[in-house]
Amino acid sequence: MLSQSIVDLVLERARAEGIRTVTRVVVAVGTAAGVDAEALRFCWDVVVEETPARGAELVIAAVPLQARCRSCRHEFEPAPVLAPCPACGRAGVELVRGRELRVTSFDGE
Amino acid sequence: MRDSDPTSGVVHPHAEAHVQADRGQSHPGPVGGVRTVRVEADVLAKNDRIAAANREWFARGELLVLNLVSSPGAGKTTLLERTLRDVAGAWPWVVIEGDQQTDNDARRIAACGVPVVQINTGTMCHLEAQMVADACRRLDPPRGATVAIENVGNLVCPAMFDLGEAARVVVASVTEGDDKPVKYPYMFETADIVVLNKCDLLPYVPFDAERFEANLHDVNPDAPVMRISAIRGDGLPAWYGWLADRRAVAAIGA
Numbered sequence: 001m002l003s004q005s006i007v008d009l010v011l012e013r014a015r016a017e018g019i020r021t022v023t024r025v026v027v028a029v030g031t032a033a034g035v036d037a038e039a040l041r042f043c044w045d046v047v048v049e050e051t052p053a054r055g056a057e058l059v060i061a062a063v064p065l066q067a068r069c070r071s072c073r074h075e076f077e078p079a080p081v082l083a084p085c086p087a088c089g090r091a092g093v094e095l096v097r098g099r100e101l102r103v104t105s106f107d108g109e
Numbered sequence: 110m111r112d113s114d115p116t117s118g119v120v121h122p123h124a125e126a127h128v129q130a131d132r133g134q135s136h137p138g139p140v141g142g143v144r145t146v147r148v149e150a151d152v153l154a155k156n157d158r159i160a161a162a163n164r165e166w167f168a169r170g171e172l173l174v175l176n177l178v179s180s181p182g183a184g185k186t187t188l189l190e191r192t193l194r195d196v197a198g199a200w201p202w203v204v205i206e207g208d209q210q211t212d213n214d215a216r217r218i219a220a221c222g223v224p225v226v227q228i229n230t231g232t233m234c235h236l237e238a239q240m241v242a243d244a245c246r247r248l249d250p251p252r253g254a255t256v257a258i259e260n261v262g263n264l265v266c267p268a269m270f271d272l273g274e275a276a277r278v279v280v281a282s283v284t285e286g287d288d289k290p291v292k293y294p295y296m297f298e299t300a301d302i303v304v305l306n307k308c309d310l311l312p313y314v315p316f317d318a319e320r321f322e323a324n325l326h327d328v329n330p331d332a333p334v335m336r337i338s339a340i341r342g343d344g345l346p347a348w349y350g351w352l353a354d355r356r357a358v359a360a361i362g363a
Contacts (some may be wrong), residue, residue, distance in 0.1 A: 005152050017146055027152070032295050034269045084327065092330040099295075101152045101269075109142035 002035060002101065003043040007053055010106050014052060019108035022053035026105045030063040030098040037062075056106075065098035156270055159238035163273025166245070167256070173352075173359040174256045176274035178296060180289075181262030183282040184306040186214045188339040189257055193221040196349055200356065201254040205244045207236040207261045214259065224248055235266040238273055253360060255352065264293040275359055276301040279332075283307045283314050287321035294328040302333050302351060309338035 006027060014022055029035050037060045044058045067078045069085035070092040076085070084091045151157070167174045177185045186206075193202060204225040206214045215227035226244040228236060241258060250256055258274065260267045279300040281289055284307055290297040297303070303325055311318065322334050335351070337344035 002152060005155070009150055009152060010148070013146060013148055013150075019144075019146070023143060034265050034295050090330075091327050095298075103148045103150050103152060105145050105147045105149075107143050107145050109144065 003040055003047045006103055007047050007051060009103050010053060011051060014106070014108055017108075020052055022056045022106050022108040024057045024059065024107040025053065025103065026059040026061060028061045028063050028100055028102045028104050030100040031065045032095055032098040033063075033101045035101055052108075061104065063098055063100055066096045067093040067098075068096050069093050153269060156238050159242060160271035160273040163238055163242055163245070164275075166242075167273060167275070168359075170250065171253050171360045172250055172256050173254075173276075173356045174258065174272075174274045175276050175278050176258050176260055176267075176272050177278045177280060178260045178264065178267045179262060179280035179282075180264055180285060183262070183280045183285065184339050185259050185262070185280050186217055188280060188304065188306060188337075189259060190217055190221055191339045191342070191345065192257075192348070192352075193218065193223050195345065196352065197221065197223050201251045203248045203250045203254055203256050205236075205241060205248070205256065205258045207240070207259060209233070209261060224250075230261055234261055234263050235270050236260050236272060237270050241272045253356070255356060264289070264296045268293075268296040268299055276355060278302050278304060280304045280306055281321070283310050283316040283318070285316075287317045288324055290321065290325040290328050297325055297332075298328045300329055300332045302335065303329075304348065305334055305336045306339055308336045308343055309341045 006025065010022060010025055029037060029040075040060065041058060048054050048056055065078050066075060068075045069088060069090065071090045072085060072088040074085055074087035075096065076087070078093065085093055177189070179185050189204060193204075202223050204218045204223055206212075206218060206225060206227045207230060208214055208227070209230050209232070211229075212227040215225045218225040226247050228240050228244060230236065230240075236258065245256065248256075258272060277299050279297060279302070281303060283305065286292070305318065305321065308318070318336060325332065325334060333351070335344055335347050337348060339345075
């Protein structure tokens, strides 16, 4: 479903740009976006079938986590799960980066 | 038709306006007519916009909107049935049921005498804001009602899709692992309240409720935990108290 949203977004922009064939799509996927890269790739070939993005390469750029401690404001790159703050030891951190799911760019002609 | 001419590097006037309107930039790529278009657009932005519109609409109607999420089988529907039987006489409720297939859950809710819309998501594993907007139009909840949205049983994808709810209620159960919060941190991190169901089974299962709460507070120190049994009724007064408090907040638009 997310791959469909990505293709819709790209094709809408491609039409506006007068691009008839999309050959490559670059997406930025945060580690905490809840998106499985393999699942995204798996669906990709199906959703681009019979569209101007047929056969387009999907490039997934992983965005690492960045968290900020709510208590002492220390910023750090947490382990895969939301770990306590390494500076003050308290739980309760907010993600400042790593949730994004963004279409960065695409190539076409 | 191309907006820019790769041989001259000249951007046609109409193309310039076009590029500005799109807030994107195109430039000729290295090969032939292939070029790269910068997009930098959030894939979930459309859902977020619809969710924001939902939230405004809910606020105008002083509606308390709850998004119930859990693994399949944690007891969301049973919790709703019990809640509706106990408190739907005190103030109006409507329910939106999300499942991939069947209207089994909607029938169970309808048997409680509460208006319900079933959404079948088909191959989709979560509800989106537009589905909730459509269902609310059909249900037309009265002012001050509580709208309970039972999401598709899944602790992954529903975390990403804002429906416009006032509170996200994560239902966990003691027949699952007590490490669920750290296995699915992104869902538990977004919880406004965690309801731990099936606590009547605690004597028979290896689930450690203290460890569960410690794990939860590692990813979300603010969410209250309510230990309940939806079947037997344990702990439900605290849950009803929380609902009444949140409903009062929705009514004053805080």
